[in-house]
Amino acid sequence: MKAGSAAVQPVGDTGASSVxxxxxxxxxxxxxxxxxxxxxxxxxxxxxxxxxTPYVFVSPFFLLFLVVxxxxxxxxxxVSVHEWGLLSGQGAFSGLDNYxxxxxxRYFWNALRNTISIFLLSSVPQVLIALALxxxxxxxxxxxxxxxxxxxxxxxxxxxxxxxxxxNLYGDRYGLANEVIQWxxxxxxxxxxxxxxxxxxxxxxxxxxxxxxxxxxxxxxMQAVPRDVYESASLDGAxxxxxxxxxxxxxxxxxxxxxxxxxxxxxxxxxxxxxxFDTQGLGGADRQYQTLTMYLWELGWRVRDLGMASAVAWxxxxxxxxxxxxxxxxxxxxxxxxxxxxxxxVRR
Amino acid sequence: MQTxxxxxxxxxxxxxxxxxxxxxxxxxxxxxxxxxDDEGTTADGKIKLTVATFNEFGYEELIExxxxxxxDVVVEQKKAGTANxxxxxxxxKLAAGSGLSDIEAVEVDWWSALMxxxxxxxxxxxxxxxxxxxxxxxxxxxxxxxxxxxxxTDIGPEGICYRADLFEKAGLPTDRDKVAELFTDWDSxxxxxxxxxxxxPDTAWYDSSGGTAQAMINxxxxxxxxxxxxxxxxENPEVKEVFExxxxxxxxxxxxxxxxxxxxxxxxxxxxxxATMACPGWMLGVIEGNAAGVEGWDIANVFPGGGGNWxxxxxxxxxxxxxxxxxxxxxxxxxxxxxxxxxxxxxGTFPSQVDALDDPALTGSTNExxxxxxxxxxxxxxxxxxxxxxxxxxxxxxxxxxxxQAIQRVDxxxxxxxxxxxxxxxxxGRLG
Numbered sequence: 055m056k057a058g059s060a061a062v063q064p065v066g067d068t069g070a071s072s073v074x075x076x077x078x079x080x081x082x083x084x085x086x087x088x089x090x091x092x093x094x095x096x097x098x099x100x101x102x103x104x105x106x107t108p109y110v111f112v113s114p115f116f117l118l119f120l121v122v123x124x125x126x127x128x129x130x131x132x133v134s135v136h137e138w139g140l141l142s143g144q145g146a147f148s149g150l151d152n153y154x155x156x157x158x159x160r161y162f163w164n165a166l167r168n169t170i171s172i173f174l175l176s177s178v179p180q181v182l183i184a185l186a187l188x189x190x191x192x193x194x195x196x197x198x199x200x201x202x203x204x205x206x207x208x209x210x211x212x213x214x215x216x217x218x219x220x221x222n223l224y225g226d227r228y229g230l231a232n233e234v235i236q237w238x239x240x241x242x243x244x245x246x247x248x249x250x251x252x253x254x255x256x257x258x259x260x261x262x263x264x265x266x267x268x269x270x271x272x273x274x275x276m277q278a279v280p281r282d283v284y285e286s287a288s289l290d291g292a293x294x295x296x297x298x299x300x301x302x303x304x305x306x307x308x309x310x311x312x313x314x315x316x317x318x319x320x321x322x323x324x325x326x327x328x329x330x331f332d333t334q335g336l337g338g339a340d341r342q343y344q345t346l347t348m349y350l351w352e353l354g355w356r357v358r359d360l361g362m363a364s365a366v367a368w369x370x371x372x373x374x375x376x377x378x379x380x381x382x383x384x385x386x387x388x389x390x391x392x393x394x395x396x397x398x399x400v401r402r
Numbered sequence: 403m404q405t406x407x408x409x410x411x412x413x414x415x416x417x418x419x420x421x422x423x424x425x426x427x428x429x430x431x432x433x434x435x436x437x438x439d440d441e442g443t444t445a446d447g448k449i450k451l452t453v454a455t456f457n458e459f460g461y462e463e464l465i466e467x468x469x470x471x472x473x474d475v476v477v478e479q480k481k482a483g484t485a486n487x488x489x490x491x492x493x494x495k496l497a498a499g500s501g502l503s504d505i506e507a508v509e510v511d512w513w514s515a516l517m518x519x520x521x522x523x524x525x526x527x528x529x530x531x532x533x534x535x536x537x538x539x540x541x542x543x544x545x546x547x548x549x550x551x552x553x554x555t556d557i558g559p560e561g562i563c564y565r566a567d568l569f570e571k572a573g574l575p576t577d578r579d580k581v582a583e584l585f586t587d588w589d590s591x592x593x594x595x596x597x598x599x600x601x602x603p604d605t606a607w608y609d610s611s612g613g614t615a616q617a618m619i620n621x622x623x624x625x626x627x628x629x630x631x632x633x634x635x636x637e638n639p640e641v642k643e644v645f646e647x648x649x650x651x652x653x654x655x656x657x658x659x660x661x662x663x664x665x666x667x668x669x670x671x672x673x674x675x676x677a678t679m680a681c682p683g684w685m686l687g688v689i690e691g692n693a694a695g696v697e698g699w700d701i702a703n704v705f706p707g708g709g710g711n712w713x714x715x716x717x718x719x720x721x722x723x724x725x726x727x728x729x730x731x732x733x734x735x736x737x738x739x740x741x742x743x744x745x746x747x748x749x750g751t752f753p754s755q756v757d758a759l760d761d762p763a764l765t766g767s768t769n770e771x772x773x774x775x776x777x778x779x780x781x782x783x784x785x786x787x788x789x790x791x792x793x794x795x796x797x798x799x800x801x802x803x804x805x806x807q808a809i810q811r812v813d814x815x816x817x818x819x820x821x822x823x824x825x826x827x828x829x830x831g832r833l834g
Contacts, residue, residue: 229665
């Protein structure tokens with residue numbers, strides 16, 4: 055089309071120029087330049103099209119992110135350097151005073167300890183179990199789809215419902231868990247009182263919900279591992295476990311890292327499960343299971359100080375970044391070292 | 403159902419899929435409807451009003467009655483399990499400026515904190531309701547400029563609820579008049595408790611340290627804050643005394659060591675967990691619900707240390723609502739003496755309305771669950787015995803939470819009584 059119209063047009067143009075008085079335009083020159091310019095313009099448009107269009111197509115995400123991601127982040131920072139009551143609204147500029155008050159509050163450090171403890175108790179077993187579960191689901195099972203669907207089932211249940219069910223399970227005096235424990239002949243565990251027991255109980259809710267989800271992500275990655283690699287490995291005499299450790303895990307490394315990072319981010323922001331673990335919502339009488347997000351909520355909605363709550367939000371943001379980077383580094387190194395051992399056998 | 407079972411598998415799957423789809427659509431539509439214009443109207447064009455309450459207000463049948471009376475209004479009740487939950491929701495949506503129900507119930511413990519935000523509520527003053535409530539109930543809801551921001555619902559005059567069957571086991575009198583003679587002051591009440599736990603070691607004397615402490619705090623006119631709302635909790639000897647008495651009692655095994663409203667606390671009603679509890683009128687409905695099937699509950703016309711008022715609520719109309727006029731009408735109707743008497747008969751919420759107090763419908767009412775006790779007469783007596791209404795400033799609810807947590811820490815053995823008191827003082831300082 056383009057070439058055709060460019061070839062046809064000069065004919066019409068010359069016809070027109072013969073009608074127009076000579077000298078008004080340098081004959082021959084004018085139309086030619088016109089065509090050149092037009093083609094150049096077209097080309098520029100095409101270039102622009104090629105270069106810009108992809109960005110236009112992906113821009114909705116970034117625009118949306120700007121509105122719902124960056125703006126709250128910036129606004130929270132703005133709130134955190136002001137005195138700001140929940141109901142009274144914006145007060146005077148106070149600099150870093152809110153941060154100082156948060157860092158001086160013993161409940162902040164208590165919440166940080168609880169958060170890290172619950173995070174470790176949930177994320178570590180979660181990723182390991184998910185990995186093992188995915189490995190099992192990757193085999194030739196009967197009714198595979200049923201099994202795969204069923205590991206995702208807990209994920210469909212709302213966290214609040216999970217908290218209610220587990221709340222009954224972990225009752226200190228009349229809970230099912232303690233009844234079983236006493237039936238075995240052990241002393242009942244005070245799930246809501248003892249710090250570690252409460253963390254284990256909360257971590258189990260989190261794991262119940264997220265393990266299957268992570269397992270499915272890992273399973274998807276595992277299915278992309280070429281089957282002939284396993285064949286050669288079994289010819290070399292590698293058993294199932296050896297194959298899993300030396301082939302499967304290194305081959306799905308990027309996905310493992312993804313799962314670790316996302317569960318780190320999630321693990322440091324646990325809220326619904328501990329919040330609903332008792333009726334007060336402050337993480338127990340001694341705040342023994344108050345996480346950072348619950349602490350943030352307490353400051354914002356019980357103490358009604360949004361300035362301090364925003365300061366906690368920013369501190370939590372920084373803590374998560376540090377942990378995510380640390381995990382990225384560690385898991386890269388760990389996965390890298392196993393890879394080195396196996397590359398000889400696996401690399402083709 | 404039967405036809406569904408008979409049809410083929412594929413159809414069932416399709417049915418399930420469409421059901422899920424419909425559910426998703428419904429929830430998204432509901433989520434989107436939040437800011438829309440049709441919020442507050444039903445499909446057939448009626449005005450929809452929501453009433454948010456907590457625990458038991460006894461409004462279920464009243465709302466049905468109101469709906470039957472009205473042609474253009476449909477009322478729906480939203481019930482929160484605990485007052486805390488309800489309070490959190492109220493604050494969040496008050497701060498957000500939207501999302502509140504058309505009528506929100508507010509408990510007296512955090513009433514004065516909300517009085518500071520009186521602009522967020524509709525002025526409900528109306529010549530029709532003048533003189534409807536007890537003076538003190540009405541005064542507490544009136545701002546310095548004379549705006550009335552809440553209609554009183556109930557008050558919480560307290561008696562002692564007890565399990566007659568367990569009393570018999572321990573050799574204590576079971577007749578409610580004889581029991582009343584036993585509990586004239588806190589010392590005699592606790593002394594009877596020590597005798598009781600000696601005889602029946604598996605059962606505690608009262609339901610929770612926190613509840614009993616709350617009842618005692620409610621008898622202190624200026625407990626956590628003085629007249630000018632200066633926080634005095636740390637220095638007040640009466641507060642310290644309550645704390646020491648309660649923690650010492652816990653050491654003697656008088657308390658279940660459970661927190662009120664926890665799952666274990668609810669379960670303990672079914673398991674002979676305790677024999678008595680401080681019992682404001684609205685608690686009768688709670689006990690009846692939690693102890694369903696348990697026989698032996700009764701209520702004695704007495705309260706240690708004279709009388710005490712625990713709780714009681716108001717209905718407010720948030721200014722952010724769309725149908726404030728209709729909401730005011732509904733609140734006016736719900737808090738009228740006739741309606742409050744019905745709520746009392748349903749759930750024991752004792753009227754704060756003057757005309758209800760000597761109404762034979764109230765004074766003559768009995769409660770089957772509590773061994774046919776004349777609850778109307780007993781609670782009316784208890785209301786008269788209340789010498790004053792404890793002052794509760796804007797920080798009362800927050801300090802009370804810290805106080806309750808300190809007691810709980812001792813109950814659970816996380817801290818000694820001295821340590822718990824010190825950390826309570828630190829918590830008060832933190833509230834600022």
